[in-house]
Amino acid sequence: CGGCRQRLREFAGPDAVIHATTVDGAELTVTMADLLPASFGPEFLAN
Template sequence: MKDELLEAAKAVREKAYAPYSGFKVGAAIRSAAGIHVGCNVENAAYPEGICAEGGAITSMVAAGDTEIFEVLVYAEADTPVAPCGGCRQKLAEFAGPDVVVRLAGADGVTTETTMADLLPAAFGAAQLK
């Protein structure tokens, strides 16, 4: 069976704009509206770039959805590349603690975790009440 999220993240990674670091990342998220992708877009004025996960979330919201069912992050590195701290918070805004986050590279999916494991004691809307 074809892994649609993996294929989508790999394809969008190739479109990343990473002239400074050379480190390209692709992300794909599944929601009720379908699969949404994003890639990192660097900027000479660090840290004004956009992470792949943030781009995928923007695509999802633009499609009219606000709930993430699954996440896959793809980067070609020696070890699995997890979302940065800021992206963990962004993902937590739309993904519950049990949402699966898969990390993949050239060897395929090598790590599977959950939002709760990536961001324990996440800050959210409940703290603002």
């Protein structure tokens, strides 16, 4: 879901590689940016 993806994004940069596998064994490898484009991450927060 989008909420889960956003939580992942808070700890992973846009170039982080995500590996997913279904119970049937199908595999998918994408970057965080592919999984959640135009996301809000910690780099947008002021120091």
